[in-house]
Amino acid sequence: MQLVIGNKAYSTWSLRPWLVLKRCGAAFDEIVVPLNQPDTAARIAEHSPSGLVPALKVDGEVVWDSMAIAVWAAERYPEARLWPTDAHARWLARSAACEMHGGFTALRTVCSTGPQHWMIGPDRATAPVDAGLEKDVRRLVTLWRELRARFGAAGPYLFGEWSVPDAFFTPAACRFRHFQIDLAAHGDADGAAQAYADVLLAQPDFLQWEAEALADAGRA
Numbered sequence: 001m002q003l004v005i006g007n008k009a010y011s012t013w014s015l016r017p018w019l020v021l022k023r024c025g026a027a028f029d030e031i032v033v034p035l036n037q038p039d040t041a042a043r044i045a046e047h048s049p050s051g052l053v054p055a056l057k058v059d060g061e062v063v064w065d066s067m068a069i070a071v072w073a074a075e076r077y078p079e080a081r082l083w084p085t086d087a088h089a090r091w092l093a094r095s096a097a098c099e100m101h102g103g104f105t106a107l108r109t110v111c112s113t114g115p116q117h118w119m120i121g122p123d124r125a126t127a128p129v130d131a132g133l134e135k136d137v138r139r140l141v142t143l144w145r146e147l148r149a150r151f152g153a154a155g156p157y158l159f160g161e162w163s164v165p166d167a168f169f170t171p172a173a174c175r176f177r178h179f180q181i182d183l184a185a186h187g188d189a190d191g192a193a194q195a196y197a198d199v200l201l202a203q204p205d206f207l208q209w210e211a212e213a214l215a216d217a218g219r220a
């Protein structure tokens with residue numbers, strides 16, 4: 001089984017299924033395609049029908065798109081409990097992960113970096129907080145606070161134990177940290193959303209990704 005990903009310093013989409021597969025204890029090799037290079041598109045096209053990474057090569061098929069890989073993994077590794085076991089929690093976990101997967105365009109465009117910079121590691125920057133970014137940050141803060149308050153009793157993650165939404169929200173936590181977004185200024189009155197973001201950024205698999213990203217980028 002091979003996971004085709006972009007280089008770890010840049011590819012937040014690749015981070016998500018990588019975290020999911022790690023959580024499953026899956027044995028997989030990485031095929032890393034450096035992004036922002038003249039031959040990037042051609043190299044991705046060797047593996048992925050969509051022309052995008054991530055893609056998972058398994059059992060003679062290619063499963064592409066980060067969410068499709070997470071869904072595949074939940075089927076293949078049911079013992080990993082990638083979605084919450086409680087039905088109501090599971091419905092909302094899927095809604096939250098899909099909302100992140102398909103939305104938050106302002107967050108992803110305003111809080112974005114050029115090819116010489118990345119959101120992993122100690123670098124910090126600022127972003128202009130326009131109306132679109134304000135709306136996205138406030139929505140994420142609200143969502144995280146509500147789900148943590150309702151389902152978070154069993155652990156520090158969004159639904160208590162780690163589940164797929166945590167993979168999909170880890171890049172948002174990276175953006176908040178890198179661009180120094182003060183969640184308290186966007187509705188996080190008692191710091192519950194910030195505490196959740198901190199948990200995502202301290203998760204051991206994420207720390208491994210971050211260390212490898214910095215090493216790849218010559219910053220270790």
Ligand SMILES: N[C@@H](CCC(=O)N[C@@H](CS)C(=O)NCC(=O)O)C(=O)O
Binds near residue numbers: 014035040064067
């Ligand atoms: N919806 C896709 C988005 C994937 C995506 O946009 N990947 C970017 C890299 S992070 C990509 O492959 N870009 C092509 C390129 O850089 O040439 C997913 O969830 O997997």
